[in-house]
Amino acid sequence: MPKALSALPQPAAAVIDDPREFAAFTRLLPEAANGDRLAESSLCLGGLHCASCAMVIETALREVPGVVDASVNAAARLARVRWDAARTRPSALVQAVERAGYTAVPDTLAEARAQRASERRTMLWRLFVAAFCSMQIMMMATPSYVSAPGELAPDLAQLLAWGAWLVTLPVLLFSAAPFFRGAWSALARGRVGMDVPVALGIAVAFVASTGAAFDPGGRFGAAVYFDSLAMFVTFLLAGRALEMRARHRAAARLEAGAARLPDGVQRRTADGAFETVSPRRLAPGDVVRVPLGQAFAADGLLIEGRTAADEALLSGESRPVPKVAGDALVAGSVNLGGPVLMRVERVGADTRYEAIVALLREAMAQRPALSRIADRVAAPFLVGVLLLAGVAAAVWSVVDPARAVWVAVAMLVVTCPCALSLAVPAALLSAAGALARAGVLLRRVDALEALARVDHVFVDKTGTLTEPRLSCRPVAADDAGWLREVAASLAAWSAHPLARAFGPAVAPIEWRAVGERVGAGIEGRDADGRVWRLGAADWAGAGGPGPGEAAVWLGRDGTRLAAFESAEQARPDSVAALRALALDGLRLTLLSGDRAEAARRVGAALGIDDCQGGLRPEDKLAAIRAAQARGERVAMVGDGVNDAPVLAQADVAFALADGAAVARAQADVVLLGNSLQGVVAARAMARRTLRVIRQNIAWALLYNLVSVPLAFAGLLPPWAAGLGMATSSLLVVLNSLRLAR
Amino acid sequence: MDILYLLIPLSAVLVLGVIGLFAWALNAGQFDDIEQEGQRVLDADELSS
Numbered sequence: 001m002p003k004a005l006s007a008l009p010q011p012a013a014a015v016i017d018d019p020r021e022f023a024a025f026t027r028l029l030p031e032a033a034n035g036d037r038l039a040e041s042s043l044c045l046g047g048l049h050c051a052s053c054a055m056v057i058e059t060a061l062r063e064v065p066g067v068v069d070a071s072v073n074a075a076a077r078l079a080r081v082r083w084d085a086a087r088t089r090p091s092a093l094v095q096a097v098e099r100a101g102y103t104a105v106p107d108t109l110a111e112a113r114a115q116r117a118s119e120r121r122t123m124l125w126r127l128f129v130a131a132f133c134s135m136q137i138m139m140m141a142t143p144s145y146v147s148a149p150g151e152l153a154p155d156l157a158q159l160l161a162w163g164a165w166l167v168t169l170p171v172l173l174f175s176a177a178p179f180f181r182g183a184w185s186a187l188a189r190g191r192v193g194m195d196v197p198v199a200l201g202i203a204v205a206f207v208a209s210t211g212a213a214f215d216p217g218g219r220f221g222a223a224v225y226f227d228s229l230a231m232f233v234t235f236l237l238a239g240r241a242l243e244m245r246a247r248h249r250a251a252a253r254l255e256a257g258a259a260r261l262p263d264g265v266q267r268r269t270a271d272g273a274f275e276t277v278s279p280r281r282l283a284p285g286d287v288v289r290v291p292l293g294q295a296f297a298a299d300g301l302l303i304e305g306r307t308a309a310d311e312a313l314l315s316g317e318s319r320p321v322p323k324v325a326g327d328a329l330v331a332g333s334v335n336l337g338g339p340v341l342m343r344v345e346r347v348g349a350d351t352r353y354e355a356i357v358a359l360l361r362e363a364m365a366q367r368p369a370l371s372r373i374a375d376r377v378a379a380p381f382l383v384g385v386l387l388l389a390g391v392a393a394a395v396w397s398v399v400d401p402a403r404a405v406w407v408a409v410a411m412l413v414v415t416c417p418c419a420l421s422l423a424v425p426a427a428l429l430s431a432a433g434a435l436a437r438a439g440v441l442l443r444r445v446d447a448l449e450a451l452a453r454v455d456h457v458f459v460d461k462t463g464t465l466t467e468p469r470l471s472c473r474p475v476a477a478d479d480a481g482w483l484r485e486v487a488a489s490l491a492a493w494s495a496h497p498l499a500r501a502f503g504p505a506v507a508p509i510e511w512r513a514v515g516e517r518v519g520a521g522i523e524g525r526d527a528d529g530r531v532w533r534l535g536a537a538d539w540a541g542a543g544g545p546g547p548g549e550a551a552v553w554l555g556r557d558g559t560r561l562a563a564f565e566s567a568e569q570a571r572p573d574s575v576a577a578l579r580a581l582a583l584d585g586l587r588l589t590l591l592s593g594d595r596a597e598a599a600r601r602v603g604a605a606l607g608i609d610d611c612q613g614g615l616r617p618e619d620k621l622a623a624i625r626a627a628q629a630r631g632e633r634v635a636m637v638g639d640g641v642n643d644a645p646v647l648a649q650a651d652v653a654f655a656l657a658d659g660a661a662v663a664r665a666q667a668d669v670v671l672l673g674n675s676l677q678g679v680v681a682a683r684a685m686a687r688r689t690l691r692v693i694r695q696n697i698a699w700a701l702l703y704n705l706v707s708v709p710l711a712f713a714g715l716l717p718p719w720a721a722g723l724g725m726a727t728s729s730l731l732v733v734l735n736s737l738r739l740a741r
Numbered sequence: 742m743d744i745l746y747l748l749i750p751l752s753a754v755l756v757l758g759v760i761g762l763f764a765w766a767l768n769a770g771q772f773d774d775i776e777q778e779g780q781r782v783l784d785a786d787e788l789s790s
Contacts, residue, residue, distance in 0.1 A: 055780060074777055125767060129760055136756045140749070156745060163753040170760060 025106040026090065029082070036084055038068060041093065043079040045072065046103035053102065060100035064092055078107060116248045123244055127237045130175035133167050134230040140164040141227040154216075161213035164226040168206070171230045175237060176202055192382045198236065200386070201412035205229045205718065208405045220405065228719035232413055235726025242733045265290070265297045268341075272510060279347075286344045290335045291493050292516050298331045298347045305340030305514065309333045338516040339493040385415045385708075392712050406718055411711040414721035415704055424693055426736035431689040434740045440671055440678040447668035451652045452686035456632040457581060457679070458624060458650070461592035461602055461613075465574050465676075483562040485509075487554045490534045494522050499534075502564075519593060519616045521552075532556050577676035578606050584683065587632075591620045591646075620646045637679060638667075654679055685739070692739055696732045703728045 026041040045057060054074035061070035061081055066088030070081045081093055090106065097104035107113075140160045143152055179199045186193030206229060211220035265282065266274040266289040274289055279297035282288065287303065290296055296309070308322045310333055322337070323329065329342055393408035428449075432442045442448065459465060484502075489509040491499035494516055511524035521535010533540045533555045541555030552564040582588055590611040592599040599613030612623065624646060627634050636650035647653035647667055655667030671678035707724055710716050716724070766772065 052780070054777060072777065073773075074780075121767070125764070128763070132760065133756065136752070140753075156742075156749075159746065159749050163749045166750075166753045167756050170757065 028085070037086060038082055039085050041081050041083065041090055042107040043081065043093065043097070043104045044107045045077045045079055045097065046105070048074060048077055048102065050074075056100055057097055057102055060096045061093060064088055064096045067093070079104065120244065120248065123237070123241050126175040126178070127234070127241055130171050130230060130234040130237050133171045133175075134227070134234050136167050137164045137227045137230045140167070141224075158213070158216065161224045161226075164224060165210060165213050168209075168226045168230060171233055172202070172206055176233050178240070179233075179236070192379050192386070194378055194382065197382060197385055197389075197412045197415065201409050202229060202233065204405065204412070205409045208409070223406075225406070225409075225718050228717075228722050231719060232722025232726055235722060235730065239726060239729040239733055242730075242737070262294050262297055273508065282344050282347050284344055284347065288342050288344060289339065289493075290342055291339045292335055292337070295334050296329050296331055296342065298342075298344045300329050300331075300342040300344045300346075302327050302329055303341050303343050305338055307335055307337030307340045310336050337518075339514050339522075385412070388708070388712070396714065400714075403714060407711065407714050410716045410718050410721040411708070413718065414707045414711045414716060414724050424696075426733050427689050427692045427696060427739060430736045430739045431685050435682060435685055438678070438681050440669060440682050442669055442682075444668045447652050448682075448686045448689050450633065451635065451669075451683055452690045454586065454633045454635040454652055454683070456587040456589065456627050456634050458589045458591050458620075458627075458634060458636045458646075459578075459608070459676075460620075460636075460638040461590055461594060461599055465590075465602060465606060480562065483554060484564075486532065487534055487552075487562065487564065490514075490522060490524050490532055490554075493524065530557050573675045573677050575606055577680050578608060580680045581676075581683070582607070584680075586683075589623070589627075591615055591623060593617075593620075617645060621649055624649050635679075637671075637676065654682075688739055692735055696735055699731060699735075700728070 025043070026039050029038045029040055048054065048057075054072040057079060058070050058072045061067055061072075061079065064083075066084045066086075068082045068084060070079060072079045079097070083093065094104045094106075140163050143160060144157060176199075179195045179202065182193060182195030183199035186196055205225055208220045209224045209226050209229065211218055212222055212224050213226075216222040262279060264276040265279050267277050267282065268287040268289065269275055282298050288297065288300075292307075302323050302325055304325065306322075306324050309329060310321075323340075328345075331346075389408045389411040392411050393404050396404040396407045428446065431448055435442055486509060488502040490511060491502040493511065493514050499522070510527055512526075514522065514524040516522040517535075517539070519536075521533055521539040523531060523533040523535075525531055534552060537553050537560070539555075540553035541558040541560045553560050554562040554564070578588060588608045588610065590599055590603045590606075590608045592602075592611070592613045593615055594613055596611075596613030599611045603609070603611030612619075615623070624634050624636065628649075628651070633652075634650045635652040635654065636647055637654040637656075638647050647655065652669065653667045654669045654671055656671050669678075669682055703724075707716070707721075711721060
């Protein structure tokens with residue numbers, strides 16, 4: 001089971017069965033002959049450890065009444081189930097798998113995965129055609145290589161040349177099509193891309209060989225080079241296939257970890273209570289409650305509360321946009337300021353979010369931005385190569401016209417801008433894939449380069465290093481249980497890690513006019529009109545005994561009523577991870593919004609000397625800015641809502657996977673394992689990646705410096721040129737794949 | 742060696758034919774899940790007709 005998927009929470013049965021929700025992993029098939037309405041669902045399976053587990057699951061699924069067919073792919077751990085929409089539901093399928101002893105999660109990434117699978121299939125098919133045809137062409141070319149002059153009858157030689165021409169056609173028209181397409185689209189944009197010299201070389205070689213095959217006494221001489229042509233197409237495609245594999249693996253992991261629309265939203269029902277429904281169930285006119293840190297599930301109007309929204313998906317900027325009652329809210333943007341009520345205006349495909357997702361999907365299907373940058377870098381180099389090839393052809397047409405064409409082809413083919421432009425992207429993508437397997441998701445792949453140069457790491461205390469556990473201590477002789485219920489009910493409006501430690505709220509208390517102040521606490525008005533506050537000691541109110549050790553206070557109408565002590569526990573692996581970071585030469589600092597004493601205590605337990613407590617979000621931001629002003633490269637590890645602007649300021653930002661969605665949106669790296677060991681692994685990988693990048697670039701430069709003069713001097717036959725170019729780019733890709741180990 | 746006048750064009754056409762055959766197999770989903778179909782033979786409950 002991919003680690004990324006097992007870290008995601010299981011959606012509730014009510015959400016899976018919602019017909020509007022399961023469009024993500026189910027498609028309705030056209031009506032069958034007997035009038036049945038069948039649906040086909042895709043499920044991700046977990047717990048498989050051998051091929052026969054697949055049979056067990058298949059049998060279990062087939063036994064569910066209403067299931068027409070089930071097939072399990074053990075290698076991919078996917079189940080495809082065909083079921084009758086009138087007789088069963090997806091949750092029944094999931095339960096059947098769970099009864100058999102395995103886990104199943106709806107495969108919401110099925111569409112993207114299918115797209116990648118078809119891309120992979122086409123590439124492999126092209127590679128097979130090229131390789132197979134190369135073999136056959138080689139066979140046809142062997143007699144002219146091994147025969148002594150005069151042994152091979154000229155008409156047989158010509159027949160062999162024609163046969164080779166015929167078998168080259170599939171290679172040229174089908175396998176080499178990506179190169180021609182790439183060259184055409186680059187030229188149409190007025191730019192010289194990596195594919196241009198390759199396409200030019202292949203075209204010139206084919207035309208010249210065709211001339212030689214059908215008109216041996218003509219301009220192109222009698223030597224045919226179909227075998228070289230097919231061979232270098234094969235080698236080039238092999239390099240492209242490896243690059244595509246690395247890219248797909250990275251994309252698959254990144255997709256699985258990306259935060260999208262929330263799984264469940266709280267919609268107000270007719271009697272004023274709130275129910276959790278799937279975002280796809282929303283209709284215009286619904287009123288939903290959006291807690292702090294959650295993304296808005298639809299386009300709508302803010303009707304109660306005040307907040308700020310992160311509209312980075314629209315503007316590209318993460319600066320919070322203030323919103324008051326009457327302002328428009330955008331689906332997919334994140335609620336930063338406080339819990340609010342929203343009236344839904346537009347849902348589903350009408351929202352701007354869906355339009356952006358469609359654009360993103362399109363962008364991911366193209367070659368990643370890194371490759372485009374690499375193309376830009378290679379452009380002047382490529383223009384130089386084209387000019388040089390033209391010069392070589394001109395020179396040789398004077399010296400020895402029969403060889404002019406072949407020298408030009410050799411020059412076009414042997415220079416490997418691919419190595420130069422593949423050097424950085426191949427390494428970065430390979431590293432991203434390796435880290436993703438270890439549970440560290442890179443949202444910004446070039447964060448690796450920044451990470452290798454980091455010298456100061458700031459770590460947030462709450463949630464990152466510790467796991468909060470809260471116990472209630474009432475001030476007066478009040479009922480501790482009831483006070484805890486009230487606090488839990490109010491805490492449900494907040495996504496702060498301490499609030500989440502209260503657990504699910506069971507008391508049906510209706511809160512009005514809820515507001516949350518970052519760094520202080522949350523307040524709400526209950527049915528009797530009394531104002532309750534939950535948070536820091538001075539926020540909750542005056543009176544009662546002194547603050548003491550308690551982390552969270554509950555107060556009513558300005559009087560403190562109960563204290564909740566957080567028995568914080570350091571996460572077990574934090575100590576080892578922090579020691580490893582310190583040994584690596586990094587400076588460590590603990591930042592905390594909690595009291596200085598608690599910060600110092602935790603810091604001592606973990607071995608961090610520099611601990612600062614009692615910080616508000618602005619203070620944390622100032623601390624990072626000060627470090628950056630000193631010339632240090634800063635990395636920040638955070639979790640809670642307080643960290644979002646701080647994470648944006650750091651050079652490299654880490655966030656834990658179950659932190660508020662806000663922090664995840666800002667972070668460059670998401671730690672799925674919820675452990676600081678991910679930071680250690682990421683830094684080690686970043687160092688290795690930089691080393692590999694330097695090796696790649698050095699090799700690319702050396703190769704070109706040696707091979708171009710050789711080709712110019714006419715010492716390089718076209719087959720050697722093809723071999724050299726392909727080997728060079730394969731070497732770069734293989735060197736980068738070392739990072740995946 | 743006159744047979745070569747037949748064999749050389751024949752082998753070229755054969756190559757194209759083999760490629761076509763593989764294309765059909767790939768598109769018909771023959772290579773989708775190699776291990777599972779082999780395991781299916783061992784499944785005692787299913788009776789193949």
